[in-house]
Amino acid sequence: MNLKPVYNIAEICAQLGVTEAILSPGSRSAPLTVAFARHKSIRCRTITDERSAAFIGMGIAQKTKRPTVLVCTSGSAAYNYAPAIAEAYFQQIPLLVITADRPSEWIDQLDGQTIRQQNIYGQHVKKSYQLPVDLDNESSEWHTYRTVSEAVNLANQFPFGPVHLNIPFREPFYPAPGEEAEYDTNIKVTNHVKNLADLPHIEWVRILEQWKTFKRILIVGGQSDANEALKPPLSKIIKEQKIPVVGDIISNLHGIDDIIKRADLFLGQDKPGLHESMHPELLVTFGKSTISKNLKLLLRKYQPLEHWHIQPSGYVADTYQSLSKVVPVTPLTFFKKIAERQHQESFDNQKQENFFYIWQIEERKAQRQTNTFFPHENWGEFECIKETIQQLPAGSHLHLANSMAVRYANYVGLENSDVEVFANRGTSGIDGSNSTTVGHCLNSDHLNILITGDLAFFYDRNAFWHNYKIPNLRILLLNNHAGGIFRIINGPSKLPELEEFFETKQQLNAKLLAQEHGFEYLNCDKKTKFKNYLKSFLEDDGIPKIMEIESDSATNTEILKTFKQTYKDLK
Secondary structure, eight states: OOOHHHHHHHHHHHHTTOOEEEEOOOSTTHHHHHHHHTOTTSEEEEOSOHHHHHHHHHHHHHHHSSOEEEEEOSTHHHHTTHHHHHHHHHHTOOEEEEEEEOOGGGTTTTOTTOOOOTTTTGGGSSOEEEOOSOOOSHHHHHHHHHHHHHHHHHHTSSSOOEEEEEEEOOSOOSOOTTOOOOOOTTOOOOOOOOOOOOOOHHHHHHHHHHHTTOSSEEEEEOSOOOOGGGHHHHHHHHHHHOOOEEEOGGGTOTTSTTOBOOHHHHTTSOOTTHHHHTOOSEEEEESSOOSOHHHHHHHHHSOOSEEEEEOSSSOOOOTTSOEEEEEOSOHHHHHHHHHHSOOOOOHHHHHHHHHHHHHHHHHHHHHHHHHHHOSOSSOOHHHHHHHHHHTOOTTOEEEEOTTHHHHHHHHHOOOOTTOEEEEOTTTOOSTTHHHHHHHHHHTOSSOEEEEEEHHHHHHTGGGGOSSOOOTTEEEEEEEOSSOGGGGTSHHHHTSTTIIIIISOOOOOOSHHHHHHHTOEEEEEOSHHHHHHHHHHHHOOSSOOEEEEEEOOHHHHHHHHHHHHHHHHHOO
16 A cells, blocks of 8 residues: 555645644554654644544644644544534534545445444534545545645634544555655645635724614623633723623633623523513624523523624524624624724613613622622532632633533633633533543643533543643532432423433442542542632642532532522512
């Protein structure tokens, strides 16, 4: 087999800015493993479990903002990538997924490790490419090189996302003993110049003229990377134009004064007339998903006259069923223009100001509730999360697993503007939270703190099954020995099958896992222990740590219910 074109796949990736690859062991993928492992410009790591490997690669790409390469062998190995690929697709994280395959004549012939791999990820990749099996002629080499360039560029174009290369290999595919991997450094590579989208002057005039006609404008930020440049224009819009800006914990807007962080709490009450009074005429959105179901219900029921979404390109979801305009620029470009608009006092502006203070009053009430409710007489995981988030070191990264962890954190809110938040809210599954955090640890000197429930944690325990040091990892493990979220969902919480079939009770703890992987382990089942342990847990001393909070699922549910009811009773 002509291996040189395979080696040049790694060379093309390197020339297009790829610096990281996650390789999973396998025979059919051997040429790819050699190609990337021997390339001096690409750092390679090996992760055995492909399901975990893909999430670790996604975490690296999320941190580096450039494509990470994933390489695996043929068969079910490729399918194990699927959950992370779907998550990366909806979170818009760039990945180059390379799967080795059998030649086409052996598909459906009951050959070992052979499945139907072409287009295996369906509509959850930006594109899937099938490379030629025979690379012994100039045309096939040209086609391979052009395709690899196109794939890397596509992963790196907005909206970013995973791209799949499926490559069939014939035997023999191992290099001969002593054979060197040769790379053509002068190989032809296609570069894609990024387009900085903007609008013609006349379009901005129309937008600003239309903006002035609305008396109740609301801005909602979905899940986004932290962007310091976005904070000054949004702060100016809030301060001068009195426009409420809603951003839950995964929006990374918490460093902006007067941001609305706790909408999910105050929109969950049935106060007469409240929802009607929070009904915008113009809704402006940017970013991806939001956590708050109550916000979605409000904006779907009381639909704005117009809904504008700000996004440079790509598919736009109609989350609130009212989308009327897509403005194809970056949020920074858009809000800079809006912030520059001359603000003049008028009767209509007074209506906007009144609308602003309705949101502000409820936000401050919700913040007061969060600050005064704790410490609570009954101790549980909610209070642990509040204390941990309030003491996060500056510059650390906060990772939130799904189910209750991300919801508790969203109620608490984040004040420290130097902390960036990450969560797998693309598909909102419990799988991969450990692994994604590990990916960040491998490419970051920052302290990475994961808050996770027990089911998500134990489901992804292979995240730690590798040979790489992760001294900057901290895991706050909420172990109530059950899936506690099902106690707060009206449907399953009232069913006799709750404990056996929904909560999925389990008796595991993390002590032995911590010993296996060399983590410091702190077991915490009472408030006094937690206060003593927290400082040590958050200390950046080069030792990975797990602090396991063991608590009762029913007690945690009652604390949360009391928290919500106490808020409703506030005057």
